[in-house]
Amino acid sequence: MSDIPVISFRDFENRKQEIGNQLIYAAENIGFFTVCDQAYPSVDDIKQQFSLSEQFFAQDDNVKSQTPFIKDKNSGWEKMAQVRPSTGTPDQKESLQLQQHTKGQNWPTTINGFEDKTEKFMINSRKLSMQILSFFALALGFEEDFFDRAHNVTKEDAQSTLRLLYYPDITGIQLPKGYWRAGPHTDFDVLTLLFQHDGGEGLEICPGRKVQTSFAIGDEWTPVPAKTGHIVCNIGDMLMSWSDDRFKSNFHRVRAPDLGQNQQTRMSIAYFNQVNKNVIIQGPLKKYPALTGGDYILQAIARNFSSFK
Numbered sequence: 001m002s003d004i005p006v007i008s009f010r011d012f013e014n015r016k017q018e019i020g021n022q023l024i025y026a027a028e029n030i031g032f033f034t035v036c037d038q039a040y041p042s043v044d045d046i047k048q049q050f051s052l053s054e055q056f057f058a059q060d061d062n063v064k065s066q067t068p069f070i071k072d073k074n075s076g077w078e079k080m081a082q083v084r085p086s087t088g089t090p091d092q093k094e095s096l097q098l099q100q101h102t103k104g105q106n107w108p109t110t111i112n113g114f115e116d117k118t119e120k121f122m123i124n125s126r127k128l129s130m131q132i133l134s135f136f137a138l139a140l141g142f143e144e145d146f147f148d149r150a151h152n153v154t155k156e157d158a159q160s161t162l163r164l165l166y167y168p169d170i171t172g173i174q175l176p177k178g179y180w181r182a183g184p185h186t187d188f189d190v191l192t193l194l195f196q197h198d199g200g201e202g203l204e205i206c207p208g209r210k211v212q213t214s215f216a217i218g219d220e221w222t223p224v225p226a227k228t229g230h231i232v233c234n235i236g237d238m239l240m241s242w243s244d245d246r247f248k249s250n251f252h253r254v255r256a257p258d259l260g261q262n263q264q265t266r267m268s269i270a271y272f273n274q275v276n277k278n279v280i281i282q283g284p285l286k287k288y289p290a291l292t293g294g295d296y297i298l299q300a301i302a303r304n305f306s307s308f309k
């Protein structure tokens with residue numbers, strides 16, 4: 001199983017059943033799917049957010065460091081600081097993480113319009129996410145708005161996060177073996193939306209139900225095409241556990257391009273749907289012990305971000 005289904009949201013209201021079936025099949029069997037023709041965020045919204053991101057990362061480090069990474073808030077700017085347990089080396093990237101309820105605190109203020117436009121992008125990303133999650137809720141026997149209520153981004157205990165990613169140009173540099181733009185990992189959220197743009201290739205995934213090796217090293221990887229307006233979605237660990245393993249969270253990575261390949265800057269944007277800290281995660285079959293969203297993330301961060309200072 002290597003192809004990632006592309007699921008069109010065109011004429012959503014009239015095609016709900018067909019779309020729902022495609023989403024559930026992909027979540028059960030592949031762990032990834034690409035959404036296109038969605039009403040929101042629009043292609044223009046996505047282009048605008050990439051432009052804001054480009055402006056943010058173009059600033060000097062001493063400006064970006066005015067919004068430093070705060071570990072227990074899982075937000076702020078980091079540079080070459082995320083060490084994945086799969087690699088032991090820092091990802092060759094910068095990222096900025098933002099949460100809607102902390103707008104105005106530790107958000108960049110140096111770029112015109114950044115705050116309001118980024119907040120709107122988060123609102124639209126959440127809206128699309130909840131459209132998708134409503135099908136998964138019904139399939140699991142929960143109410144249609146179950147996940148919508150579990151992701152209340154205006155409350156103090158909200159955890160959903162927008163992450164702007166920037167992989168710097170390494171033209172002419174051969175990174176030593178073992179260095180990645182983003183080392184192999186699964187996401188620890190419920191559902192991730194990943195925005196790419198034309199020409200921004202590099203993402204690779206390990207789709208299907210079976211990962212053969214630890215961190216999927218040596219397994220079969222599939223490159224994912226990058227296309228502006230196409231949104232790559234993946235099931236995260238929280239939803240896998242919440243569905244008693246029915247929906248599959250899978251490994252993905254961004255390879256560091258070798259000499260002779262396209263080594264230019266790559267940018268992407270991820271929206272991580274993470275339930276509120278006080279929400280209890282447990283599947284209908286109770287396969288795993290109940291855990292709050294807060295404890296779930298703390299444990300995942302401890303495993304994943306071993307070297308944040």
Ligand SMILES: O=C(O)CCC(=O)C(=O)O
Pocket residue numbers: 163165182187194203252253254267268269270
């Ligand atoms: O940049 C990408 O394409 C992937 C980023 C990613 O997987 C992550 O930040 O969790």
Ligand SMILES: [Fe+2]
Pocket residue numbers: 185186187252
């Ligand atoms: Fe990821």
